[in-house]
Every structure is written in structure tokens, then in C-alpha cells.
Amino acid sequence: MINLNTIYFRSPRIVARKTGDEYVLVPVTNQIADMKSVYTLNTTGAFIWEQLDGVKSVRDIISEVEEEFEVDGKTALNDVLAFFHDMKDYLIIVE
Amino acid sequence: MNHYSLNIAGYTILFNALIRGVTLAPSPSQLSFIYDEEDYDLVINVRRSKVKMPHGTRTVFRAPYVEEINGVPAKKKDKFWTVLQYGDYILIRTSFPMNDQYHEALVFVRPGEKSWDLVIDTPVSGINPFIYPLDGLILYYLTALNGDIFIHGSGVKYNNRGYLFTGSSGKGKSTMARLFSEAGAEVIHDDRLIIRKRGNKYLMYNTPVYPDEQSSSAELAAVYLIEHCKENISLTLTHTEAIAGLMSNCIQHHWSPEHIGTLTGAIFNLVTGLSVRSLKFAPDQSVVTFIENDE
Numbered sequence: 001m002i003n004l005n006t007i008y009f010r011s012p013r014i015v016a017r018k019t020g021d022e023y024v025l026v027p028v029t030n031q032i033a034d035m036k037s038v039y040t041l042n043t044t045g046a047f048i049w050e051q052l053d054g055v056k057s058v059r060d061i062i063s064e065v066e067e068e069f070e071v072d073g074k075t076a077l078n079d080v081l082a083f084f085h086d087m088k089d090y091l092i093i094v095e
Numbered sequence: 096m097n098h099y100s101l102n103i104a105g106y107t108i109l110f111n112a113l114i115r116g117v118t119l120a121p122s123p124s125q126l127s128f129i130y131d132e133e134d135y136d137l138v139i140n141v142r143r144s145k146v147k148m149p150h151g152t153r154t155v156f157r158a159p160y161v162e163e164i165n166g167v168p169a170k171k172k173d174k175f176w177t178v179l180q181y182g183d184y185i186l187i188r189t190s191f192p193m194n195d196q197y198h199e200a201l202v203f204v205r206p207g208e209k210s211w212d213l214v215i216d217t218p219v220s221g222i223n224p225f226i227y228p229l230d231g232l233i234l235y236y237l238t239a240l241n242g243d244i245f246i247h248g249s250g251v252k253y254n255n256r257g258y259l260f261t262g263s264s265g266k267g268k269s270t271m272a273r274l275f276s277e278a279g280a281e282v283i284h285d286d287r288l289i290i291r292k293r294g295n296k297y298l299m300y301n302t303p304v305y306p307d308e309q310s311s312s313a314e315l316a317a318v319y320l321i322e323h324c325k326e327n328i329s330l331t332l333t334h335t336e337a338i339a340g341l342m343s344n345c346i347q348h349h350w351s352p353e354h355i356g357t358l359t360g361a362i363f364n365l366v367t368g369l370s371v372r373s374l375k376f377a378p379d380q381s382v383v384t385f386i387e388n389d390e
Contacts, residue, residue: 015355017363023337024359026342030156038342040335087218 120221257313324375
């Protein structure tokens with residue numbers, strides 16, 4: 001469950017490479033078994049990733065997405081929650 | 096001999112036995128890579144000794160020993176090789192599960208320096224300093240530190256054009272090498288290649304793997320991320336998809352953010368400078384013609 005007041009950070013154990021409006025994310029690991037994990041973020045995911053500045057809450061980021069992509073609040077909420085759900089599964093974001 | 100040098104992927108590597116009485120014996124796979132040149136890119140000083148770890152090392156990466164049985168990876172031993180940091184140095188400690196005569200080895204990698212050390216614990220009279228897995232580990236750190244790409248793939252030169260087909264195990268690398276070989280292509284390698292940017296070109300090189308391996312290279316014209324299919328389909332990839340696909344097939348030790356950053360940068364440059372596409376292919380000669388007409 002994502003708390004909308006939580007502030008997230010980008011994990012220091014991720015190397016991010018921006019390509020156009022998207023990102024490739026590569027986790028730092030100490031096990032060869034984990035090495036095939038490479039993640040990509042589309043334009044929306046990339047925008048949300050860039051908002052993870054350690055200051056903005058999830059609620060703030062939803063507002064930013066609403067404004068940036070000119071979508072309604074429900075769409076922005078769904079996009080942001082989906083992002084956090086996926087990224088938390090990949091242990092990419094540190095609270 | 097107490098020293099010899101190899102030219103692999105354009106790098107001249109001198110192996111130099113430091114102690115009198117120690118002789119070096121390259122394996123048959125290295126013979127066509129032996130190169131008589133005195134301007135070395137890397138000197139590896141070889142000593143025979145028990146492996147002693149300096150105090151203050153920190154383990155950063157571990158690899159178990161894995162064998163593929165019918166294409167399925169199966170872990171055989173927890174301990175195979177380990178990467179450690181010791182100040183600015185990178186230390187690689189390895190065992191030799193496939194060779195009872197070689198007990199253990201330690202490579203001192205000095206980033207930014209041309210001289211590394213190799214300590215091998217073995218009773219054999221003629222030491223092969225590039226025996227598996229030392230060959231891949233040394234080449235990995237040499238190329239990673241120089242911003243090259245070390246990748247699982249099959250590379251062929253056909254009608255003077257170089258093609259790299261990359262994919263994980265079972266995706267068709269060997270099949271593609273065989274099909275192009277049957278069509279008259281030169282197979283640069285069917286499993287792993289080093290890609291280096293030389294000027295505005297990308298060259299792919301083989302490395303010593305098989306006993307009759309001949310040193311070989313070709314300029315890259317196109318790269319394909321492959322998988323088997325019933326027909327031939329080539330798809331455009333975004334730069335992000337191409338980078339992620341290539342990264343997944345690279346030989347890489349992901350413990351160092353700096354090394355990851357260097358590799359993603361090298362791959363970014365490659366995907367923006369070359370055609371990198373997805374290829375679903377039928378395993379017959381039709382794919383050779385398809386590739387020829389695809390560009």
C-alpha cells in the first residue's frame with residue numbers, strides 16, 4: 001500500500017542513463033545471478049523518476065504528473081501508483 | 096618460455112614470468128593470437144605462489160560455478176571467483192573447477208596502470224596464465240576499464256559487412272553463425288565478442304576460446320537482438336530498448352556504478368551510431384538473404 005504522504009528517494013544503488021525522454025536503470029549488485037536485471041522507464045516513468053528528489057511526496061508527484069501531461073487526477077493517480085508499485089517490487093526506490 | 100605476448104581485440108598483452116624456473120605455456124587456442132611486439136598495452140607479471148590476501152580487502156562481487164545442463168544453468172559450487180577491492184586496486188580471486196592442477200589464482204588489477212600482477216598456485220611446470228576463467232576475467236577488466244563492450248553474441252562477416260547477433264542462451268547465436276557460415280560468411284565468433292570503437296567505426300573481435308581459434312575481426316555494420324521464430328521479422332527498437340537489450344547480453348560485473356556508467360555510455364554511443372534492431376528469425380537460409388536486404 002502506497003501512502004500518499006511518503007517521500008521517496010532514488011536508490012543510490014541504481015545507475016540511470018537517460019536516452020531522449022526515457023531511462024535505462026541498472027541496479028548495482030554483488031551477485032552474478034542478479035546481473036540480467038535491466039529496467040526501462042517510458043516518458044511518464046522517466047518524469048516520475050526525476051521527481052524523486054527527496055522533497056516531494058507521492059501526492060506532490062501526482063499533481064506534477066497531472067500538470068505535465070495534462071491528464072485528470074484519477075489518471076495521474078493510477079500512473080503514479082503503478083510506477084511506485086512496480087519500482088518497489090524491483091527495490092529501486094528507497095523510502 | 097618465460098614471456099610471451101598476445102594481441103586480442105587490438106590490445107597487446109605481455110605475460111611475464113617473474114621468477115626464474117617458472118615457464119609459461121600458452122594453450123593451443125592462444126597460438127594464433129601470439130604477437131611479437133614490444134609496445135604493450137598491458138603487462139601481466141606472473142608468479143607461482145600460494146594465494147595470500149592482503150589485509151583490508153573488501154568483497155564486492157561473487158560468482159558461483161555454474162554449468163549448463165541441456166541449456167539449463169545448474170549451480171555446481173558456491174565459490175568460483177570473487178572480486179575484491181583493495182584501495183584503488185581490484186583483486187580477482189579464482190579457483191579452477193575444471194582443472195585439478197591449478198588450485199587458485201589472484202589477479203591484481205591496477206586501473207589506469209599498464210602493469211598487473213597474477214599469482215597462481217599450481218605445481219605444473221609450464222603455467223598457462225590465461226587458463227579459464229582467467230582469460231575472461233582479465234579480458235573483462237581490460238575492456239571494461241577502457242570503455243569497450245564484451246558481449247555474448249555471434250559475429251559474422253558476409254559480403255564485406257559485419258553483423259552481430261546477440262541474445263541470451265538458446266536464442267539462436269550458434270544457429271545464426273552456422274547459417275551464415277554455410278552461406279560463405281566468415282564467422283568471427285559464435286559465443287562472445289569484444290566491440291571497440293576505433294575512430295568512427297565499431298570493430299568486433301574474437302578472443303581465444305577454441306583450440307583452433309584464429310585471430311579475427313570485422314567492422315560492424317548492424318547489430319540484431321535475436322530470437323527464434325517461424326518467419327523472419329525485423330523490428331525497429333527505441334534507443335532505450337536497444338540499450339536495455341544489449342546490456343542484458345553483455346558480460347558485466349555490476350558491482351561498480353562507475354563501470355556500469357561507462358558501459359551504458361559505450362552502448363548508448365553504439366546504438367546512436369549503428370543500426371540496432373530486433374530480429375525474429377526462421378532457422379534456415381532465408382534469414383541470410385533477409386539480413387542482406389534489411390538495411
